[in-house]
Structure formats: C-alpha cells, structure tokens
Amino acid sequence: MGLAEITERIAKAEASAGRDAGSVTLIAVSKVQPDARVEAVLGEGHRVFGENRVQEAAGKWPDFRERFDGIDLHLIGPLQTNKARTAFELFQSIHSLDRPKLANTFARLAQETGACPELFVQVNTGEEPQKAGVLPADADSFIEDCRALDLPIRGLMCIPPLEEEPSLHFALLAKIAARNGLAGLSMGMSGDFERAIALGATHVRVGSAIFGERTQG
Template identity: 40%
Template sequence: MHDSVQKYIDIINLIKLKIEDQKIDKFPKVIAVSKTFNLEKILPLINYGHLDYGENKVQEAIEKWTKKKHENSKIRLHLLGKLQTNKVKFALKIFDYIHSIDSKKLAKKIADEEVKQNKKVKIFLQVNIGNEDQKSGVNKDELISLYNYCKDLKLNVIGLMCLPPINEDPNKYFKEIYLLNKKLELPELSMGMSSDYLKAVENYSTYLRIGSSIFGSRS
C-alpha cells in the first residue's frame, strides 16, 4: 500500500476514535490538500477512492485537475486560498467549493459569474477569527452583513471557514467559530489542518483540510 494511502487510513481511524469518544453524529469530510504536489503524488489516493482535494491557486488547479476531473466527475475540488476577482471566472470552471469568500465585492463577482456559466458552487465565508492584520477573512463584526448580502445574491453559503492564529491553542477559536456558525444556522464548518484536526473534530468541524499529514512535507 502506498505511503500516502496508509497515512490517510490512519487519519480516518483517528477521526473515528475521536467522534466515538465525543459522541459526535456527523463524520467530517477530509479534504486532502494537494497544493504544490504533482498528480503523480496524488494518484494513489485517487485510485484508493478518495474524492475531495484542496488547492490554493486557480491556475495550478486548472493545469493539474482539468483532465482528471473529466475522467472522474465524482472528484470534488475545493479552493482554499485567497481568490482574486479577476480569477473568478476561471475558478468556477474547475472548483466545486470555495472556502475563502471574505468580501461583498468577491461575492458579487461570483454571483455574476454563476449566472454566466449556469453553475452553482458551494461557499464558505472565511472569518478572520483572530483579528490578525496579515490574514484574509471578514471581520467578525461584519460577518452578518456579508452573510445577508450573499443570501440576497442567492449564493449557496453552506458554512464558515477559519484559520486560527499560529502558536496559540486553537480550541477557543474553534469554539467561537462553531457558535457563529450555529447562530447563522449553517450546516457545514471548515476548520482543522494537519496540526490541529482532532481538536477541530471535537468542536464539530465537518470539513478538515489535511495536507502534509497525508502527502508529507512540501519542498
């Protein structure tokens, strides 16, 4: 068995133990974060049957995944990185989920492009949960306004996404984003990476973004 597949199976088993221990009903989806890795590195996991993959850059995703998605229409691609408005039309051609909506300008561009392409994508609103100047994401006090704007645009907002501050205990931030998500009555929650995914599971994450723990460190 390929190393990445074994690591993936080990992660799934750890998640199973955690949700059984915490008596959590919903098993979270694992997004295998394949950014910077070539398709050869990812193929064993695709062949094993895993379907959800995450990329940070639109152009890289198009070059890497266009043919493979044509071959296997069940593959679901998640855009995790910041999306520039001039890349929206290209992003909608390849991605099924966008996890990084953080402004009304970007939301409007996506809504317009959805009409042009006759396609709906599933959307997470990225929240700057730690109020960090260097990070993308809508401020918490502007979240409700952005969410209502997206609803008016008929965007399919399914949940919130966050990246907790590095070198801090993510638990308090996971709890906070969970409560915000619950307040908006959204069904999904995108949080947790290789370093903290089990803590995210404890706080009811439904989409985990795991890369290096599956594919190894990036060069």
C-alpha cells in the same frame, strides 16, 4: 502517516465527540504536491481534494478528472476576483469568500452560468491584519448580504493564528455559524483536526499528514 491513518483518526474523533460516523469530510490538501503523490491517493479511492491556487489546480485536475470519476475539488486559498470565472469552472466548493467585491462577482457569474459552487465565508477569527477573511464583528452582516445575493452559503471557514490555541477559534467560528443557521464548518488542519471535530467541524483540511511534506512553497 498516510490516508488510512488519518481516516482512522477522524473516525475515532467523530466517535469521541458523539458525532455520526462519516459526518466529517476529509479534504486532502494537494497544493504543491507532485502528481505521483496525488495519483496515489486517488488510487486509494479518495476523491475530495483542496487546492490553494486556481492556476495550479487548472494545470493539474482536468487530466485527473479524465481518469478518475467523482472528484470533488475545494478551493481553500485566497481568490482574486479576476480568477473567479475559472474557479467556478474548476471547483465544487470555495472556502475563501471574504469580501463584498468577490460576493458580487460570484452573484453575477451564478446568474450568468445558472450554477454556483458551494460557498464558505472565511472569517479572520484572530483579526490578523495580514490574513484574509471577514472580521468576526462583521460576519453576520456579510452573511446576510451574501444571502441577499442568492449565494449558496454552506458554512464558514477559519485558519487560526499559529501561536494561539486553535480550539478558541474553532469555538468562535461554531458560534457565529450557529447564530446564522449555517451547518458547514471548515476548520482544522494536520496538527489540530481532532480538536476541530470535537467542536463541530464538518470539513477538515489535511495535507502533509497524508502526502508527506510539500516539496516547495
């Protein structure tokens, strides 16, 4: 499929939803992709990428940053508290703020460094026990607590259950964001990003449709 086709589909989805052109940010999910594939997409001019693991990103992106300007890196996977400092140094946005301990760690690091990545609160819209994220019923109070810590909460993120219609989860996330005055909605992946855009997504996370199937993991 490739970057050009995905970019075109996003533009069509924006137009169909009555959204401004360019209002949706495409995060190219480069986790476990060979460096050559990532470099090819960089060569096409794309600069916004998503990684799931801090360690993998730390081994990959410093070199790319030396060769390509303007890289905007997003952490979209779960974050262990002991890797928060490295994440602060590597990423411009973190989409997986999901618990008070991590919020407190972020607040301490922000005070210490004088900077903080843009943050998205992960909401477990499907209330799946195996999945990270704040439960929908707890989202409002968690967002309030994060704001009390002076954290820069940009928006919300969700990963709908595989077996359920994702639009129901996108609509729920948009509703929680709206009542909390949050503009950012990180939702939608390769198979459903057009539906996410129709329901207000500002960031879509697309991997295999850009790079091809992952080689491992």
